[in-house]
Amino acid sequence: MPINQQFQEIIFKSTSVIYGTEFKRMRSVFNPIFSTDNLELMTSSIRSSNTKLEKLFDLYAMDSANVELKEVFGIYSMDVTTSCVFGDDSEVFAHGNESPYIQNVKPLLKFDFLHVARSLLSCMTNLKLKTFLKTIGL
Numbered sequence: 001m002p003i004n005q006q007f008q009e010i011i012f013k014s015t016s017v018i019y020g021t022e023f024k025r026m027r028s029v030f031n032p033i034f035s036t037d038n039l040e041l042m043t044s045s046i047r048s049s050n051t052k053l054e055k056l057f058d059l060y061a062m063d064s065a066n067v068e069l070k071e072v073f074g075i076y077s078m079d080v081t082t083s084c085v086f087g088d089d090s091e092v093f094a095h096g097n098e099s100p101y102i103q104n105v106k107p108l109l110k111f112d113f114l115h116v117a118r119s120l121l122s123c124m125t126n127l128k129l130k131t132f133l134k135t136i137g138l
Contacts, residue, residue, distance in 0.1 A: 045083035052093040
């Protein structure tokens with residue numbers, strides 16, 4: 001089975017709606033990701049990010065400054081994600097919006113309706129083209 005087809009099966013199926021041998025197969029695909037060792041590493045990374053978040057809140061408390069929670073928890077989420085996924089200290093707490101991780105991710109997270117519409121149209125066109133090619137035997 002091609003990797004792309006396996007990927008689509010995993011993405012479009014939820015473990016809450018599959019049963020039996022299909023559930024066992026899906027679980028075996030995800031099991032290595034969430035092994036005990038990997039979860040322990042992620043937990044230590046999350047604890048480190050929690051400590052950084054506490055220090056940041058302490059700084060805000062000492063200054064009696066207003067806190068923009070959306071920004072603070074965005075930084076926290078970025079720190080947890082980069083440390084768990086890449087095993088790297090993103091230093092977003094130290095550099096804030098100037099962090100290379102944030103600078104590179106911002107364009108990806110910017111919502112642009114036209115971009116979404118173009119992407120959906122492209123996907124639909126590709127699916128129709130694939131279906132057509134399949135029906136004519138190519």
